[in-house]
Amino acid sequence: MNKKNYALVIAVLLFSFFLKAQPSKQLVNVLISPNHSDWTYIIGEQAEFSISVIQNKVPLKNIEVNYKFEPDSGYRKIKTLDKGSFTLAANSKIKAPKFNEPGFLRCTATVTVNGKEYSSYTTVGYEPNKIKPSTTLPSDFEKFWNQGKEELAAVEMKPVLTLMPERCTDEVDVYHVKLNNVKGKIYGILTTPKKAGKYPAILHVPGAGIRPYYGEIEEASEGFVSFTIGIHGIPVNLDKSVYDDLRAGPLNNYQVFNLDDKDNMYYRRVYLGCIRAVDFIESLEQFNGEDIGVTGGSQGGALSLVIAGLDERIDYLAAFYPALSDMTGFLSGRAGGWPQIFVDDFTNKKEKIEVSKYYDVVNFARYVKAEGWYSWGYNDNVCSPASTFSAYNVISAKKELHVFQETQHWTFPEQREQRNNWLYKKLKD
Template sequence: MQRLFLFLFTFSGFLSIAQPPPDHQWIEIIVTPNHADWTYKIGEDADFQVTVLKSNVPLPNVTIHYVLGEEQMKPEVEQDVFLENGSILIKGGSMEKPGFKRCQVSVELNGKTYSAWATAGFEPEKIEPTVKLPFDFQTFWSNAVKENRELPMDTRMILLPERCTEKVNVYEVSLQNWKKGARLYGILSLPKKAGKYPAVLKVPGAGIRPYYGDVQFAEDGIISFEIGIHGISVTMPQKNYDDLLAGWNNHYWEDGIHDKDEYFYKRVYLGCIKANDFLSSLPQWDGKNLGVMGSSQGGALSLVTAGIDARVTAVAPVHPAMCDMTGYLEGRAGGWPHYLKDQTKWEWGSHKQIVETISYYDALNFARSIQAPVWFSFGYNDNVVPPTSIFAAYNVIKSKKEKFLALESAHWVYPEQQKAQRDWMTKMLKKKNPSE
């Protein structure tokens, strides 16, 4: 029995240490621009120092493959280079217009490929939008919101006792949205103590998943409402959502793309306003402080909501998608979902319809109208939501704005970014004067 116990104890120990930390790899590639802020003047050269490490020391006699060029565009240079000492300086050159140039490096060893990249920004705060603003943009959305408000909200709230705390009640809420019988679902976290509180709408990234609400905001005295966008309950098991995503809804962002009135995101954008209608109807709301925040698709929805709804007093998007999506028509990166990157995939005649539709839904066109303070966070290395598209939106905002850059982050978020976003939103919602 002692031997068996020793064996089981030792075996369980092996299981517990079998995998390295998720951010650690056997071979590490470091790509470093020669400016600490990764930012350059037009005409200035950006060089990239590349080092391949094993056991934290340069790996000798290794061949790298590198690709250099403007983000999302065809490479300017693509070649293999042998590194005798595990390091090389790659001349990146400059750009003749504001934008971003990326150096991506990969190494293949023992059948596994390792990769890393760095991105140089050239006067990004001078990037101008490519997307056109339709002449009837404001009318289109004003009419859509007005029509949607004629639909009774028909609020339904179900208390979720297992999620409640000593200080917070948590509910699954559904509202009628878009058309009779269609619903918007979300999780409301509401302070139990009587009083008036600011509120924040949390809008989701792409995909289909359950939501759990934000009890911590409510613990801190801020009503929170975290919504889904697919018109289905947000408290089902994960497998239900996996089945939906793999089946009928695996490319929902393309549904109805050829018609601005049938496009999938019309119900989504209207649902965000409906969610604010619900928050502002709560007797516990303080009547003046209303924030909106999200990442990726949720970053776009944050800009959209604030652009339509003047009640919003604080906006905090992280790497917002769906910005300046027509960039590809001007020979530069456009925002996710990259509708126009591969224009050969669409049938003849559909290109014009797509461009027209997305001009009514591009988050940049909503950003033009934002009056509330805006806090952005993103990275130069994002390979899903190009920083070119984010800066195009950031640059058109006329209200007070600030950015919290995590230069090396790709399409993920550091805990420090999440904390900074949350701290900023809390500060803004608890200000006595929201315009400060």
């Protein structure tokens, strides 16, 4: 396949994903605007919100608005701090209750127009850089993961690279890769420039779910060794129906498998598999031997921080809304990170809480030495900002945060462009 045709196929796939990931446009839009442009306040300050309802780009009037204020709680409900209703006027404003601790406050407004309900929310932050994690660091955390790395080092990698001619272009070679991991395999898609030379490398770690992967053709054409991995120990070039069946069956809710057994928790093999991916990159003759970046979003954002915390060979990381951060947040009356557990008697068991600490991104963030670029929004109800700030605030390495306040669990194209520009420049300088 030539580069032009392959690029067209990838563009169609990405556009389909984009349509699913981005918020759909509605006939009526409820706009909630805080009186601070950065959506950020000092503790004890009273935020004020302007409410407007737009249809056909024209503000509506004289309709009832129901509103409520609550702490950021992800998609779980914790408590309502205040609620009420009013008739919409030309310049309707409501004041929020005072918020007296670092965290996030969400204002939700709902209207009914022509028998259909429309709703929206805006989340503001109160000194989020002062948020402290609720989880704690186990005394044997380093020992536990050092033992895991020793176990991995004893497993011969035995890489198997299978050229995928149908995906190759005039400039890029594409391979399906199989590696030995602890208790199984790790698979991925490797893309490399055809032109002889030594190149910096980028490891792409995946968001949650079970799916095929296609590799980063454009990235390799820009002069990078690019490796995209799956985490489930199965080939990543199978028919989509295989992954759909796994998601609905054996791998349903995999993120909490063996949560009461730290030696067999699902993510142990996953985290060590990310180290194995770095081992593989280091073994490639096209790699320049020096510069490795890692990037991903959600679960991939979590894995980016985990691998940077475990493996000093990572030089740079770029993470969108890292999941698995401060998972015990709900036990402290605020939102915990995805997968939003510890909310009922089934999960709120001491052994599960203790095991989670060995896998919580906050505790890996404490060990990150790689320079990092981070980005998320205040409105994310999957990886709540309280949880992501909990991880970000303990990072001592050089870092920069780019907040796109209104984003939920998705990104603007401009965010991804910023990420790419930053990561590419760092790796090539």
